[in-house]
Amino acid sequence: MRDPGFGREQLIQRWLRDFPNAPVTRLSDANHYIQEDAPDQIAAAVTRRFGEATTRSSAHPLLIAVIVASAGYTLGSAVLHFMLGLSIPASQLFLGVLLPGLAFNLILAYPLYSLCAKVLPPRLVIRREVKPAV
Secondary structure, three states: OOOOOOOOHHHHHHHHHHOOOOOOOOOOOOOOOHHHHOHHHHHHHHHHHHHHHOOOOOOOHHHHHHHHHHHHHHHHHHHHHHHOOOOOOHHHHHHHHHHHHHHHHHHHHHHHHHHHHHHOOOOOOOOOOOOOOO
């Protein structure tokens, strides 16, 4: 990790001590702008973490996915406003965009999920052991 600010071993050890259960991905060749230096590794780490949080074995995978998608939409909206030079107060962003959108999405999530599960039932896949040809 070549970042002069966040790449110091003392800081990394402090993060690991303060957040012992947090997953850590070390990027040895990345500088400060990790998205530019290691985009594939960043995308893989985010996908892996999102996949862990939304698997069927987690407590509420559907709710987590809806919350993450709604928060991402709101963040994208704020970035778009900023890029267009428009101002949007934080109170309006959270109270006028995030909370109503999140409530609407959560109210619709379970009925739509149930409907899709009934209309499109999962296929039964029989997995067989693969034996290597020697």
